[in-house]
Amino acid sequence: MHRWSSLAIVAGLFLALKAQALTPQQILEKSDENVTKVQDQQYDASMAVFENGKLLKTVTMTIALKGLYKKLIRFTGPSDVKGMSILTLEDGIMYVYLPTYKKIRRVASHVKEQGFMGSDFEYDDMAQSALSSFYNAYLIDENKDEWNLKLTPKPGSNASRSRLDVTVRKEGFITNKVTVYTETGAKYKTQIRSNYQNFSGLFLPQRIEIISHISNHKSVLDFTNVRSNKGLSDDMFTKRVLMREE
Amino acid sequence: MIRKAIRASLCLAGLVVAGNALAEDPKFGLNISSDIRADVDRVDKPGFSRNENRVEGKVSYKANEHIELVAALDAVFIGFTQDNKLMGLTDRTNVDPFRLESDAAYVDLLDIAKGLDMRIGRQIVQWGAADMINPTDNVCPDDLSDPLKFGKNIANQMIKVDYSPWGSMTFTAIWVPVFRPAQLPVSVNAAMTDATNEFPFASPQARARGENLRAIWLDNPDTYDLRTPDVDVDVPDFSFDNSQVALKAEWEAGGWDMSLSYYKGFDDMPVLIDVKSTVDVMEGEKLGVNSAVKMAYPRMQVLGFDLSGQLPFLDNMGFWVEGAVIFPEKKLLSIDLTGVVPGAEVITSPVVDDNPFFKATVGADYTPISWMMLNVQYVRGFIDEFGAYALGNYMVGVVDTKFLSDRLGIRVAGITQLPRKDDDIDLPDPALGLTRDSPSYGAHDNGYITSYVFFPQVMVNPWGALEIIGGGYFLFGPKESKFGQIGAGSSLVFLKAQVGF
Numbered sequence: 001m002h003r004w005s006s007l008a009i010v011a012g013l014f015l016a017l018k019a020q021a022l023t024p025q026q027i028l029e030k031s032d033e034n035v036t037k038v039q040d041q042q043y044d045a046s047m048a049v050f051e052n053g054k055l056l057k058t059v060t061m062t063i064a065l066k067g068l069y070k071k072l073i074r075f076t077g078p079s080d081v082k083g084m085s086i087l088t089l090e091d092g093i094m095y096v097y098l099p100t101y102k103k104i105r106r107v108a109s110h111v112k113e114q115g116f117m118g119s120d121f122e123y124d125d126m127a128q129s130a131l132s133s134f135y136n137a138y139l140i141d142e143n144k145d146e147w148n149l150k151l152t153p154k155p156g157s158n159a160s161r162s163r164l165d166v167t168v169r170k171e172g173f174i175t176n177k178v179t180v181y182t183e184t185g186a187k188y189k190t191q192i193r194s195n196y197q198n199f200s201g202l203f204l205p206q207r208i209e210i211i212s213h214i215s216n217h218k219s220v221l222d223f224t225n226v227r228s229n230k231g232l233s234d235d236m237f238t239k240r241v242l243m244r245e246e
Numbered sequence: 247m248i249r250k251a252i253r254a255s256l257c258l259a260g261l262v263v264a265g266n267a268l269a270e271d272p273k274f275g276l277n278i279s280s281d282i283r284a285d286v287d288r289v290d291k292p293g294f295s296r297n298e299n300r301v302e303g304k305v306s307y308k309a310n311e312h313i314e315l316v317a318a319l320d321a322v323f324i325g326f327t328q329d330n331k332l333m334g335l336t337d338r339t340n341v342d343p344f345r346l347e348s349d350a351a352y353v354d355l356l357d358i359a360k361g362l363d364m365r366i367g368r369q370i371v372q373w374g375a376a377d378m379i380n381p382t383d384n385v386c387p388d389d390l391s392d393p394l395k396f397g398k399n400i401a402n403q404m405i406k407v408d409y410s411p412w413g414s415m416t417f418t419a420i421w422v423p424v425f426r427p428a429q430l431p432v433s434v435n436a437a438m439t440d441a442t443n444e445f446p447f448a449s450p451q452a453r454a455r456g457e458n459l460r461a462i463w464l465d466n467p468d469t470y471d472l473r474t475p476d477v478d479v480d481v482p483d484f485s486f487d488n489s490q491v492a493l494k495a496e497w498e499a500g501g502w503d504m505s506l507s508y509y510k511g512f513d514d515m516p517v518l519i520d521v522k523s524t525v526d527v528m529e530g531e532k533l534g535v536n537s538a539v540k541m542a543y544p545r546m547q548v549l550g551f552d553l554s555g556q557l558p559f560l561d562n563m564g565f566w567v568e569g570a571v572i573f574p575e576k577k578l579l580s581i582d583l584t585g586v587v588p589g590a591e592v593i594t595s596p597v598v599d600d601n602p603f604f605k606a607t608v609g610a611d612y613t614p615i616s617w618m619m620l621n622v623q624y625v626r627g628f629i630d631e632f633g634a635y636a637l638g639n640y641m642v643g644v645v646d647t648k649f650l651s652d653r654l655g656i657r658v659a660g661i662t663q664l665p666r667k668d669d670d671i672d673l674p675d676p677a678l679g680l681t682r683d684s685p686s687y688g689a690h691d692n693g694y695i696t697s698y699v700f701f702p703q704v705m706v707n708p709w710g711a712l713e714i715i716g717g718g719y720f721l722f723g724p725k726e727s728k729f730g731q732i733g734a735g736s737s738l739v740f741l742k743a744q745v746g747f
Contacts, residue, residue: 049651056651057710078710079277079746091501092562101398102349102370105377106503108556108564113613118652217651239496240363240410244354245306245316 024137024149028166030173032130034203040066040232041204043223049119050218059117068130070237081117087242088123097242104239119219120189120210131166134159145170172196172203187213199228275304277746282325287737288721295738297325302746304350314354320347349401361410370401371420373494373507374568374607375552379625379642381570381605382507382550385420385492387428387514388629393719393735394701397629402426414498422490425482427543428514437733438539439474442725446518447579448635452595459583459590463535470525470586475537479516482543488512502555509548513632516541517577517597524585535586544598544632545575561612569606574633576600603627603634609642619646628728638728639664655705657717663728665694697723697730715742 022030047059060077071088075081083099092109112123135151142148149166153159163181168174178191190213195206208221235241283296304318322345329340352367374380378396385404388397404422411417437443441464445456463470482488490511497504520540525533554566579597583590605627613619621644627637644659703717720737723730 051651056653059710077747079275079744080707080710080713082275082746093498093501101372103372106375106554106564106566108611109562110556110564110611110613111619113616114619114648115616118648235357235361235410238410238414238416240361240408240416243408244356244363245314245350 024139027147028132028137031168031175032132036130037202039229041228043226045223047221052216066232085242120212120217121219174203270308272305272307277302279744281742283738283740285736285738289736299323312356316350318350363408365406368401368403370399372399375554375566376568376607379607384509384548387426389429390431391429416496418494420492424484425488425512433733433735440732446597448596448599455593462587471532471534473536475539477539480542504553507550512543513546515630516543518579520580522582544577547573564611567608571602571604573602574598598633601634617648653707657703659701661699663697665696668695695724695727697727699729712745
């Protein structure tokens with residue numbers, strides 16, 4: 001009995017030491033698991049855009065995601081975008097449904113440069129992403145609650161940013177904050193994720209806030225009616241379904 | 247027996263309850279827009295040409311996972327009183343006329359089997375990868391009444407079936423029981439009375455003979471008074487033979503979207519098939535020329551293709567190609583001026599010959615900086631051009647800019663008709679000093695001719711739901727050119743506002 005107790009203590013110490021010994025890349029991978037383990041998600045979203053603290057506009061939409069790449073956004077307001085839908089598939093393939101013309105148009109990925117509906121979000125911000133596939137992680141510092149990591153692109157990867165700083169909470173490996181830098185090394189914008197909820201062991205944010213460092217802009221995306229891992233069909237992410245008035 | 251009926255009723259009630267359990271609340275939409283325009287050039291007298299208010303209502307209801315209903319109805323208040331008779335002004339429909347339009351009144355049957363949808367009823371189908379000018383888009387007729395819409399489709403009643411057996415592969419089959427023609431612009435009437443319009447013969451020889459005859463009254467404006475012709479249009483009847491069929495297969499491969507399509511039906515623009523002119527009244531020293539004109543819609547079959555994607559070696563610039571080979575029905579035009587010019591021959595020659603012809607649009611778009619998007623297209627054969635001899639070449643460009651978080655947009659669009667050789671026959675001109683003011687100027691060989699459209703707009707969107715658009719639509723070019731001819735309409739300025747939920 002005494003011998004078994006000693007073994008248990010040794011094993012516990014070993015596991016604790018192993019957790020502490022996680023490399024920055026492993027921390028990033030663990031954080032990504034909150035994203036990659038979500039097979040699908042559906043939610044309603046409301047995006048508010050502020051300038052100098054004053055609300056400029058609110059865009060509402062429903063969003064369905066499957067895996068890391070399939071995404072269907074249907075805009076429900078305001079009226080100038082209502083009925084418009086965006087379907088994104090693997091390899092950056094993107095379609096937009098234009099209700100005025102009842103037409104689906106292929107959209108080249110250069111439009112991502114335009115930002116998302118006049119907000120500080122970009123199209124990539126609207127997708128789930130596994131950062132560890134594209135970036136190498138380095139530890140900046142840590143405290144008892146968080147790690148601060150610096151991410152730089154992996155050689156040959158399609159990383160869209162030259163540098164990201166990421167704050168990962170130790171409990172649940174939750175990414176709290178992402179700061180994006182410009183090519184010249186200046187801060188470009190900061191993404192703050194909050195209101196995390198536990199979905200069967202997966203922690204997902206219910207609010208994403210983007211603060212621009214180059215303008216007086218702020219955009220806040222709030223999620224409601226969140227459902228995850230409901231077994232969404234691949235058929236839902238097709239041009240045939242995009243044409244439907246939903 | 248009664249027990250069976252009760253059991254069946256209960257089962258049915260159960261299905262209804264189950265169906266209702268899946269039903270979603272109806273979704274409503276309402277838009278109100280106001281559109282005021284003024285003709286500023288190429289008209290006898292500048293003034294307001296549109297004063298339209300539109301109330302657009304839309305409702306969709308998903309009864310269950312297999313059935314969805316969509317209905318849209320627009321009430322359009324025209325804004326111009328349409329009667330100047332005393333009794334007419336006692337009727338509100340004359341004093342404040344309006345019309346109804348509908349883009350949608352259909353039932354969607356969804357996932358009938360795996361990957362199989364059907365849409366039955368009034369709907370718009372728009373095909374083609376290109377922007378606005380789509381040679382493969384022939385199922386629905388064009389609305390040419392509004393030049394700012396560039397041929398936006400009008401809905402028609404049809405049955406459409408979509409089947410996606412695997413991956414991105416989708417097959418579409420459409421049956422349109424009854425043909426609907428394009429809505430023509432008001433300027434078509436002015437074009438009919440413009441004797442300098444080109445004769446639409448496919449054969450240059452027939453066109454030359456027509457021009458020589460026409461010279462008789464063009465060169466004698468003090469002798470002849472050309473009256474507005476009486477034009478009849480033969481719209482295809484409602485027989486089964488005149489049903490239209492369209493098929494399409496589309497798929498994605500290697501990052502490119504592709505499609506092949508087929509259409510069997512009619513061109514939605516009528517062509518002249520018969521002109522008979524007579525002189526019947528003496529008016530002072532002038533002879534009144536009356537013309538009876540007949541038009542018809544040529545049958546056609548269309549084989550189309552399109553391709554769209556992006557070019558990685560050009561920073562993912564968007565790129566598309568869309569083309570269609572059109573196999574037209576031969577249509578003959580007969581021009582009988584024997585009643586005006588005694589002894590003249592009746593000229594009969596194809597207005598559309600049966601040689602297949604090719605229309606195409608090739609384009610690209612790019613975002614050089616976050617607030618600017620560029621779009622350029624080459625067009626072979628404009629929306630209204632039909633027949634191998636009638637096709638022109640055009641460049642279309644759009645610069646779209648957005649500022650202040652999309653609250654301000656400035657869009658500048660332009661169309662250029664690429665210069666073409668005017669093949670008119672030089673008519674005898676006794677004055678020997680032909681100028682643009684000469685009555686027969688448009689009927690002469692003017693060398694290479696070109697024309698332009700300049701279409702600037704400013705869009706203000708202060709609070710999301712409200713959009714205000716102001717701009718102009720300006721036409722430039724000589725009388726015989728694409729955008730300079732009378733039929734192209736007037737240059738105008740406009741102001742629109744729209745709001746909705």
